[in-house]
Amino acid sequence: MKAALLVLPLLGQPAMTISDRVPVFNVEALCRDVSADDKASGLSLAQDAGECVRDETIAQQQLSSIWLTVPGPARDSCEGEAAAGGIESYVDLLTCLQMAGWANPTPPPKPPLRGASKMRNAKNELKNELKN
Template structure:
């Protein structure tokens, strides 16, 4: 990292430290507010604060496994977008990186295939 900062300083560009860790975001307030807004709006499928927190935690875990594979400028840009206006969201951060072509989630496990296999009717 020191070499990268040295190269940037030699090129006349300001050195901006980029974190090697997923930022720590406060999502509890966001989830409480979203849940309250959904209920106040009378939405039939209002999101529960607990569901929101589970989604945020899952997004944080996905970010943790992909964070270092994303270039610093993309991380910085998406972090700024995901925390704009004082609203912080790991889901927004992950979505931004995915839309930029980074941090794609692993595909879900494939179901067992039977198809036309000769063994499809074999008893285990």
């Protein structure tokens, strides 16, 4: 993703790149869709939409505190990965940055963040297979 310049001449603020802000994802709609898909798929560990939004909000807050400490190319790469396939997840974005070594991992809250992560469903399916 190329960084575009946002100029705010009326406010007397210097130009800044768009990637200098945590991206804005519509997690409410996404979490409703993910929760409905989980339930329709019959997942025994289907996540409630409210829990998903809570997890995504926590991840967004953590991202806000570290975003400017991460180099632009790493932010752009992880943002692209977190938004792949039309699923925009702060949990995935934070996880990508942590795995790349740019975000200090923090102990996850109990229970761990699940949000709308694309990898969550794969993990749940594996757990279900192992139980059977």
